[in-house]
Amino acid sequence: MSNSEVPQNTDDPRHALISRVARRVREVRKQKGMPRRVVSELSGVSPRYLAQLEAGEGNISIALLERVARALGMPMEVLIARNICVDPEAQRIAQLFEKAPDDIRAAIKDLLQVDKSASLRAGRICLMGLRGAGKTTLGRNVAKAFDLPFIELSSMVEDDTGIPLAEVLSLYGPEGFRRLEAEALERVIKRTGPFILSVSGGLVEQEAPFARLLSRCYTIWLQTSPAEHVARVRPQGAMQLAGDDEQQAVAKIKSLVDMRTPLYERAHAQLDTTRTSAQKSVRDLVSLITQMKFLTH
Template structure:
């Protein structure tokens, strides 16, 4: 019988070590996904809708049994507003110290939270937000109309990021999407955002509803703008879009309203990261504008 040589033994040992390393990685990633989801109070069902990864796969992932692909893991990371590196890296982003700070902040009253945020933001690079306001939310909430009117009333420039994207791309946004796809659009979106930041210390900006799903771009918005989530009831979102003459949301889609509710529910946790909220449900344009101006004044976003 032929004896195993040193090389064979060494390769077998390395193979066993590699298997162990893979098992440890899967367990670590699963534990971090679970803790990140629980820290954000996101049910697994909602995370499934946000990421496009099935609930069954998420359950396997969280228990360390899912040999998830890099692509699917990236979707989960984006839905949790984390980088893939934070899920797979050696350092634990959910250490007891980080979790304790997070829990103490969650329990604190709004006054204490505001003081903590102000202290942390004072240490942020270049002081960041200046007098920039960014309106986020689904189509039909009133971002563009309220942003333009508020800007006129307060003497502040107003821009729609889609207009900047079209200007940089040299063609309408619909053509950019058709020619370059979502990836090309997102690249131009990030470029346009940086241009606005560089050119304006004082601005009211309205962005597309899906920007919040782009983790890096949304982080940049939160860092460099005072953000306001302009929200409304799903029925009002749909009615306002149709009133503008855009029938696409209903065309050939009998379940369009349910889809809109699903999108809103999936993005809600991301929109809630905005620094303030303005609910325009059931309000007239004049009432919403007055509420927007009052909010900007009360929060001191343009001071």
């Protein structure tokens, strides 16, 4: 490199590129706390050459720049591109994002659209909670009160497979059901217009679908006491409680509630239906939705 090679016209794109590369190399090296000597040893480029590069004193071949970038632990494009963040943590996150599955990337994009989240959720209400909290009963009645469609993901899974839910779980297993429910949820989210939605109690344990749900729907956690959960689901033939006496069943439900509470608490609102009639719970839920302006914001 020689000073005679440095373009003097600041409008020259070559000068802008050389200056940008010089600045990026300096920034990245300092952020990583790497002495020039270490970069030289790792890249095989002489310290004098690196000093000239960081000073913007001339051109550098693509081959040598690639060796410098590799020594700095950065993609070469980070040193060249016009608008790019050189923060190492940002680069690490960007690399993880590029390797992530499509559903995770979609969920991350939704979470980053903070300014649009309210408009995306408006009129789209999801009821969640353990089985027996009243999601189906209240969901149908509230949908009727607001003249909205009621959608139950478990029913969609039954329609998709052509078999009852109990057989779905037996044939596909819990993981298979979760996959089918996540696919059904994605179809619902892509719908236009308002609705009342009910999801399974375990959907909150699926990180990407739950994040997607939170970003596209107003969520309401319906809850009741463990004893009432048991009293409500036993007549429905709940398989997970088969063979348990009353005390064992209540303890099992309590343990499940305790485990999922941190996830359910991420809901936009909560409604406790303990010792409350279905009619009053419907009125309470209608009032909550109205007060929270879930249908308009």
